[in-house]
Amino acid sequence: MDGRLPDPGDALSGVDMFAGLEPEVRQRVIAAAVPRTYRKGQLLFVENDPGESLILLKRGAVAVFRTAPTGERAVLSVVRPPDVLGEVSLLDGSARSLSAEAIEDCTALALSRGAFMELVHSNPKILDAVMRSLGQLIRRLTEQNADHVFLDLPGRVAKTLVRLAGESQAPMITIELNQSQLAEMAGGSRQSVNQAIGSFASRGWLRTEGRRIVVTDLAALRRRAGMPER
Numbered sequence: 001m002d003g004r005l006p007d008p009g010d011a012l013s014g015v016d017m018f019a020g021l022e023p024e025v026r027q028r029v030i031a032a033a034v035p036r037t038y039r040k041g042q043l044l045f046v047e048n049d050p051g052e053s054l055i056l057l058k059r060g061a062v063a064v065f066r067t068a069p070t071g072e073r074a075v076l077s078v079v080r081p082p083d084v085l086g087e088v089s090l091l092d093g094s095a096r097s098l099s100a101e102a103i104e105d106c107t108a109l110a111l112s113r114g115a116f117m118e119l120v121h122s123n124p125k126i127l128d129a130v131m132r133s134l135g136q137l138i139r140r141l142t143e144q145n146a147d148h149v150f151l152d153l154p155g156r157v158a159k160t161l162v163r164l165a166g167e168s169q170a171p172m173i174t175i176e177l178n179q180s181q182l183a184e185m186a187g188g189s190r191q192s193v194n195q196a197i198g199s200f201a202s203r204g205w206l207r208t209e210g211r212r213i214v215v216t217d218l219a220a221l222r223r224r225a226g227m228p229e230r
Contacts (some may be wrong), residue, residue: 011109014082015056017129025123033109038102044085046099051089053110057081060106061176064098065184075185077140078103078164087133090116104176148187151226154196156186159225165218173215
């Protein structure tokens with residue numbers, strides 16, 4: 001990882017929360033932010049840490065998860081650029097409710113809570129984007145709860161793979177996620193998830209390459225997950 005950040009003039013490109021700001025305000029945000037780099041496997045923050053900064057992801061991928069008292073992890077989402085992390089704690093001033101781990105080498109910008117709140121007070125339109133972000137989080141949690149009621153484990157694995165594939169329309173999509181992480185996201189044991197992956201592979205929907213999963217039939221996975229066709 002070279003650790004270099006994108007050109008400062010483009011540092012907020014595509015970040016919904018800051019899209020409506022005037023150029024000079026965007027430059028003030030960039031000036032107030034601190035560059036950060038995270039190695040694959042490094043924790044960005046853990047549950048109950050002080051919620052002291054908003055993290056704008058510029059490169060890489062981050063898994064957001066909760067940890068049970070037994071040590072088991074439940075991955076709630078995988079965040080990719082240009083998304084942000086940590087907005088909930090910034091708004092209420094409470095400790096982190098989730099943990100975050102880099103699953104790829106990452107570069108990011110960290111904006112302190114003080115700078116963020118000052119920005120919100122002077123530019124209330126930012127709250128519209130914050131509310132959208134919180135709404136998406138609530139919808140995602142509600143959908144995950146429903147999935148555990150209405151979908152069997154292979155269905156949840158299929159749905160997780162579709163989500164990780166994102167908006168890609170490529171004939172083959174490589175997902176950089178090992179089967180332990182996939183089990184954490186689908187809410188099943190690694191053995192059961194391995195069986196589901198093996199079943200999908202035998203049908204020609206995907207193949208595994210070491211720690212990677214290459215999806216070759218996204219439409220079939222969508223059908224197995226009960227998701228609408230595109």
